[in-house]
Amino acid sequence: MTAMSFFHDYQREQEWNISKKELLELVEVGVLAEEDIDRAVAAKFNPNRCGFEGKGEIWVEDILNLGISPVKLIENVRERFTSLGGIIFEGCSLSRLYIFDDAAVLQAADGNVLASRLVIDATGNFSPIVKQIRGGMKPDGVCLVVGSCARGFSNNSTSDVIYSSSSVKQVGESKVQLFWEAFPAGSGPEDRTTYMFSYVDPQPRCPKLEELLEAYWDLMPKYQGVSLDDLKISRVIYGIFPTYRESPLPAAFDRVLQFGDASGIQSPVSFGGFGSLTRHLGRLSDGIYEAITGDFLDSHSLSLLNPYMPNLSASWLFQRAMSAKQRTSVSSDFINELLSINFQCMQKLGDPVLRPFLQDVIQFWPLTKTLGLVMITKPQILPSIFNQVGIPVLLDWSRHFFMLGSYTFLSTFIDPLIRPMVNSFPPKTKYEWKRNLEAWKYGAGLDYEL
Numbered sequence: 001m002t003a004m005s006f007f008h009d010y011q012r013e014q015e016w017n018i019s020k021k022e023l024l025e026l027v028e029v030g031v032l033a034e035e036d037i038d039r040a041v042a043a044k045f046n047p048n049r050c051g052f053e054g055k056g057e058i059w060v061e062d063i064l065n066l067g068i069s070p071v072k073l074i075e076n077v078r079e080r081f082t083s084l085g086g087i088i089f090e091g092c093s094l095s096r097l098y099i100f101d102d103a104a105v106l107q108a109a110d111g112n113v114l115a116s117r118l119v120i121d122a123t124g125n126f127s128p129i130v131k132q133i134r135g136g137m138k139p140d141g142v143c144l145v146v147g148s149c150a151r152g153f154s155n156n157s158t159s160d161v162i163y164s165s166s167s168v169k170q171v172g173e174s175k176v177q178l179f180w181e182a183f184p185a186g187s188g189p190e191d192r193t194t195y196m197f198s199y200v201d202p203q204p205r206c207p208k209l210e211e212l213l214e215a216y217w218d219l220m221p222k223y224q225g226v227s228l229d230d231l232k233i234s235r236v237i238y239g240i241f242p243t244y245r246e247s248p249l250p251a252a253f254d255r256v257l258q259f260g261d262a263s264g265i266q267s268p269v270s271f272g273g274f275g276s277l278t279r280h281l282g283r284l285s286d287g288i289y290e291a292i293t294g295d296f297l298d299s300h301s302l303s304l305l306n307p308y309m310p311n312l313s314a315s316w317l318f319q320r321a322m323s324a325k326q327r328t329s330v331s332s333d334f335i336n337e338l339l340s341i342n343f344q345c346m347q348k349l350g351d352p353v354l355r356p357f358l359q360d361v362i363q364f365w366p367l368t369k370t371l372g373l374v375m376i377t378k379p380q381i382l383p384s385i386f387n388q389v390g391i392p393v394l395l396d397w398s399r400h401f402f403m404l405g406s407y408t409f410l411s412t413f414i415d416p417l418i419r420p421m422v423n424s425f426p427p428k429t430k431y432e433w434k435r436n437l438e439a440w441k442y443g444a445g446l447d448y449e450l
Contacts, residue, residue, distance in 0.1 A: 014149065014237060015042055015067035015193070016274045017159075017183050019359065023066065025278040029285045036076040042186025043067035045159050050358070052164045053333070055340035058347050063161050063358050064275070067186045097129070097256070104255040118288070118297055119256045125242055125272060127262040133252040139242035141319055142202045143271040146213045146238045147195035149185050152231040153224065156192050159183045161358060164339070165223045168324045168332040172211040175324045176200060177335045180223055187234070194220055195237065197271075199323040202242070209238050241271035245316060248309065251302035259284070263306045268319040270360040279361070279447060283438050290434070294427050301428075304435035309443035310403035311362035317397040320389040330384045338381065338388075345373040356448050363445040364408040367401075404444060411440040 026032045046065050051057035082088065089108065096107040103115045121129050160182040168175050176198040185191035196216045200206040213236070221228055247264030251257055258264070265280060266272035287305045291297055322335055331337075346354040346366075353366040375382065386394065415437050422433050441447055 013187075013235065014070070015183070015186060016070055016073075017064040017181075018066055018068060018275045018278070019062050019064060020066060021062070022275050022278045022359070023068070025281045029281045031281070032073075032076055032080060036080075037073075040068050040073040040076060041066050042069045042072075043184050045157060045184045048159045048161045050162050050343055051160075052336040052340040052343070053166060055336060056344065058343050058354075060161070060354070060358060063355070064181075064183070065159060067183060068274075069186065099253050099255055101254075117255065117295075118292055120259045120288070121256060121262050122259045124261045127258065129256065130249065130258060130262050133249065134244070137244070139202050140245045141243045141268055141316075141323070142200050142206070143197055143241040143243070144200060144207065144209060144212055144239075145195055145197040145241065145271075146209060146216045146236075147181075147193060148216075148220075148236045149187075149191060149193040149234045150231040151188055151191045151234065153190050153192040153226060155225070156184045156190055162339075163223075164336050165219065167336060169215070171198075171215050172207040173205040174200065174207050175326055175332075176207060176212075177322060177324045178215065178219070179322075182224065191234070192224070193237070194224060196220070199319050201323065205326075209240070213238065243268040243271060243319070245313070247312065248306035250306055251299040254299050254302075255297045257288070257302045257305060265306065265309075265312070267312055267315045267360045267362075269315050269322070276360065280442065283442060283447075287435060287438070290431050294431055296428060296431050301431065304432060304439075307435065307439035307443065308403075309439065310400045310407055311443055311445045313400040314362050314367070314397060314404055315360075316400075317389060317393065320393050321385070325388065328387060330387050334384050334388060338385065341374055341378050341381065342370060345370050345377060349373065351450060355450060356445060359448070361445040361448040362404070363448070364401075364404045367404070407440045407444040408446065411437075411444050411446050415440060 023037055024034070026037065027034050044066055046061050047059040048061065048063045048065055049057055049059055078088065092112075093109045094106055095109045097119060098105040098107070103117065104119045106114045106116060106119065108114070121127055123129075160180055163180040163182070164178065165180060166178060168177050170176075171178075178196055178198050181195040181197070183193050185193050196212070196219070198207070198212070217228065220226075243266075244264055247266075249258050249262075249264045260277050261272040266276035270276055284305060291301060291305070296302075321338060324335065343354075346357060349366070349369050353369060356363055356366060357370075389397075418433065419437060422430055422437070425433060
């Protein structure tokens with residue numbers, strides 16, 4: 001069986017930030033050897049900060065503390081892929097895809113035609129196939145990101161995982177809550193990448209990237225304690241990350257599977273990327289292999305690889321809580337206050353609660369303990385929460401919270417009873433039950449281990 005890959009030839013200098021624990025998932029599934037990963041690490045740094053405008057700071061270790069060179073990492077993956085018989089069509093774009101009962105036929109822009117048993121769509125948030133599936137549906141949320149990599153930071157040994165240096169601000173025609181991330185860059189000891197991002201509702205009045213970038217240049221010097229005159233800008237970064245409530249995205253066609261950001265498997269809080277996928281690599285690798293081996297390539301069977309996950313759906317409440325409302329009676333500092341009290345409570349509850357959340361894994365018992373401690377510690381904040389997120393969002397979140405508890409129960413107590421019997425099932429039933437067991441485990445966040 002030969003794998004084929006289409007991609008455009010480009011070089012991206014911007015490093016990917018991830019933890020070693022997440023990166024080792026590539027080793028566990030056999031994509032790379034550990035020495036390949038070590039060669040791709042451009043920067044290491046600790047500790048990592050979370051803070052909210054004068055309300056205290058929390059410092060953690062080994063969260064997004066590696067800067068990975070994508071050029072080196074992809075080159076290592078490429079070498080391994082081709083050494084195992086994979087074929088890469090570099091700089092070749094795909095123009096059409098035809099689905100038949102026995103094959104998927106791909107037509108390249110240069111006229112070449114190839115047949116495949118399974119097509120994996122890993123073309124990201126703006127996948128043409130996903131656009132066709134969603135039918136022009138407006139995203140339910142958008143994260144806008146701007147930033148830069150620059151030289152001239154003398155204090156450059158730590159990172160910011162999430163930091164807010166101000167309350168809600170007016171940018172363009174909209175009110176926004178601005179957050180920061182900052183990481184040392186591997187290109188030099190004084191090189192640092194700083195990102196400013198905001199969660200917004202997709203509507204005509206939301207800020208333009210240009211407006212957000214102007215705010216970035218105004219606010220970044222105070223945030224980092226530097227002067228723009230002392231910095232040498234290497235590159236400017238910007239992006240738009242849409243998120244949809246109807247995610248992960250079930251397969252809409254036979255023989256076509258969405259993968260990575262195209263599948264919607266990313267959290268609406270972390271808004272996608274490399275780290276949001278690595279924890280699913282083992283599950284997806286096994287499932288795709290079994291689907292191809294058993295010829296379970298109909299849309300229903302492939303949809304079992306991108307199942308409903310209540311922990312991802314429950315994350316919508318956090319994005320809503322972190323999005324500034326245009327008309328509200330809550331104070332402009334409410335979001336900072338809410339996040340600060342939540343992080344303080346998670347820190348009190350210890351690493352089993354704090355670390356999964358920081359790595360974007362929502363679990364039932366840590367979430368229950370955090371919410372309980374917040375209500376005990378500061379019950380007066382509850383009316384403002386209702387005002388900020390709205391009753392319909394809370395009711396919808398309650399449904400996913402209940403399912404999160406249900407999946408936790410199923411994975412903890414029912415899985416051990418069923419799993420010993422699965423191998424005796426007929427092939428199709430075995431495939432389906434294995435995907436169900438994985439959905440319970442991953443949907444409850446129980447795949448995460450400290």
